[in-house]
Amino acid sequence: MQRTKIVDLLKSTDYGKEVIVKGWVRTFRNNQFIAINDGSTTNNIQAVVDFNTTDETKLKRLTTGAAVAVTGELIESLGKGQKVEVKVKQLEILGDCDAEKFPLQPKKHSLEFLREIAHLRFRTNTFNAVFKVRHALAFAIHQFFNERGYVYMHTPIITASDAEGAGEMFKVTTLPFDNTPRTEDGKVDFKEDFFGRATNLTVSGQLEGELAAMAFGEIYTFGPTFRAENSNTTRHLAEFWMIEPEVAFADLTDNMNLAEELLKYVINYALTNCTDELEFLKNRLLEEEKQKPQDERSVLDLIAKLNFCLSNDFQRLTYTEAIDILKNSNHNKKKKFKYIIESWGADLQSEHERYLVEKHFKKPVILTDYPKEIKAFYMRQNEDGKTVRAMDILFPGIGEIVGGSQREERLALLEQRMKEMHIPAEELHWYLDTRKFGTAPHAGFGLGFERLVLFVTGMTNVRDVIAFPRTPKSAEF
């Protein structure tokens, strides 16, 4: 006989039927009630053993964390807390769990502690819910693009170009550290290295993505990305996952529409397919916020927040308009910003982005047309000679979740910008070829996957929405 998953048993009304349940003990109460979880749902099933007829040493082995197989009759529960339960006929301990050494207890643990035991934290309700939602969002992203005829490209993890300017890179090498081969002028001789040149882990698949978009029209990437920045925040990881669509014959408006549509699609997918998980996470958040003073609590609960996000257009405005709003805000006049907005051209600090999103508009915001000085070389220059066709999507509580642009497709202007920003053109000859041979307007963006999961789950630290976080001074597991 096959085991039945707990998610199905809890919905069943097949009373009297013999079933097999396999899972892990969460708690064993009153010497007779085993709460079993098999990961198929956040909820447990209750198995009831007759302690008068069951071997006492076996009952002793029913500790939190132990793996068990239970055969018995599915019955309508005699108790109040649950609809169904399993009346145990046969009980097998598949794997013991020394209760004295097992770190998880049937109580609340801090997220910091669980992060230290990331190999076991999947066994908690919170992480069960978080990773179910993470899975659903990943699946929804592929479904969204597949439905629209996008080609999923696997861009390389190891790259030779060091010219993308998206941050510090991790070096990839097989050279010995204690006896590094040197050239005549004393520099490391990468000709001796595995690839015959210096290589790094990718910081973005965008440039390769553009090459593919110039043939398939519409592509996306979804893969790991690496940044060796010494960033210690709740929204940065050294290894994270990013979605990067690239669309030929698209302008900035098409790009914004695509991003907004994608975000709403996947949020809606989670709302309809992860109802139990989101309900659990909503309550978790409410519980957590009870500790906070009234004015720091969220106005909307998690599910209401997601629905609100779906039913409202993202606020679109230019950088110039944003500066005006910030400059004229009471917040700025009363000097409540640490960095006072004085003139056009200043880079927006987190506090300014948060003011726009959380105080002024109170919904997701898309900022466009930033000064060219504070943006990357490949963004399309506007006619004003000052700004570029960039767009950042800012989410409440998260900050920048999407960063994208219409790309500069005009060779001369691109080359000129690269020269100004000291980007070596030789290294990117293949990238420039797209502008030489049948260049076309195109646009794309990068969506930080963990930041998306953060928003949808209501968690507050990206380290809690990726299985095994890699951050400065931390690469355990």
Next chain:
RNA sequence: UCCCUGAUAGCUCAGCUGGUUAGAGCACAUGACUGUUAAUCAUGGGGUCGCUGGUUCGAGCCCAGCUCGGGGAGCCA
């Protein structure tokens, strides 16, 4: 990397103005109870007070440095 903050039992935390033997809840062990819901009740075991040095008659508490965690900033997704 910078600013703030923290580190006391397996976990969560208390520990007064520097003063005798460092406490609680949960977890664990033993027993009782047996339709519980993080079961309950009784009893018990459990500590290099992050590390190093200093001040002091005396340091968990004061000072310095270091390590690690958390929050914020920068960089960004």
